[in-house]
Amino acid sequence: MTPHAGWMLLEEIAPRLKVASRYLPKVGADDAEELYQDGLAIAARMLDSAERHGKEVAPSSVAYYATRQLLTGRRSTYAGRADVLSPAAQLDGRSRLTSVDLEINDPETGEAIPIGEALACNDEDPSHAAARNLDWEAFLLTGDAMTGLMVGAFARGDTMRDLKGVTGLSDSGISARKRQMSGRLLEHFGADSLDACLADAGRDPAWMADVVAQRETDACRNELGFSFCGGGSPEF
Numbered sequence: 001m002t003p004h005a006g007w008m009l010l011e012e013i014a015p016r017l018k019v020a021s022r023y024l025p026k027v028g029a030d031d032a033e034e035l036y037q038d039g040l041a042i043a044a045r046m047l048d049s050a051e052r053h054g055k056e057v058a059p060s061s062v063a064y065y066a067t068r069q070l071l072t073g074r075r076s077t078y079a080g081r082a083d084v085l086s087p088a089a090q091l092d093g094r095s096r097l098t099s100v101d102l103e104i105n106d107p108e109t110g111e112a113i114p115i116g117e118a119l120a121c122n123d124e125d126p127s128h129a130a131a132r133n134l135d136w137e138a139f140l141l142t143g144d145a146m147t148g149l150m151v152g153a154f155a156r157g158d159t160m161r162d163l164k165g166v167t168g169l170s171d172s173g174i175s176a177r178k179r180q181m182s183g184r185l186l187e188h189f190g191a192d193s194l195d196a197c198l199a200d201a202g203r204d205p206a207w208m209a210d211v212v213a214q215r216e217t218d219a220c221r222n223e224l225g226f227s228f229c230g231g232g233s234p235e236f
Helices: 003-020 032-052 059-071 087-091 115-119 126-141 145-156 160-167 171-189 191-200 206-224
Strands: 103-105 112-114
Touching: 003 032, 003 059, 032 059, 103 115, 112 115, 126 145, 126 171, 145 160, 145 171, 160 171
Parallel strands: none
Antiparallel strands: 103 112
């Protein structure tokens, strides 16, 4: 962009966009200042394109067309009207943004819960599950077929009777194999890894602690959200 185009952008176009941005429709988190900055970026792109094609444009025309683009939902990072996050798609009524903190009624309990919690998955992190599977595959490769049968039975929660039927071992034989496998597990994974697995067993996901803490904070604010008047009676 030439110095003349830069001067035109800041002195002739920017003031027009500054005024127009106050009256443009706001979508989502849009505000006047953000629309103004978007308009400047759009106008700068128009000026640069006109210069590269050897065309002269009037500042009022550039400001007008930049404002029209903002009015229809276009932005400097426009991704198309089919993008659900695009202001254009929302202005067209094709999508709507809803806060994950918005509360809805749980169909099972009838209690009000945030949308984010309703959509959240309580299962463990898939990356942790994949890493654990790789570790177990490496461990199983170090043993025999009987090791795989016993590990599978333990994972399913089979009883000693079920284990006897699968492995064909006696009670004493199964106990001996369990002690042998215990030593191999400690050697392969290490005592620290096993302790960490036992500590995490049955523990809620880390994000759930944040949800519970926020709920408790909100509850405290609701309980303490009053002041006492001069006469000593609470005023809510």
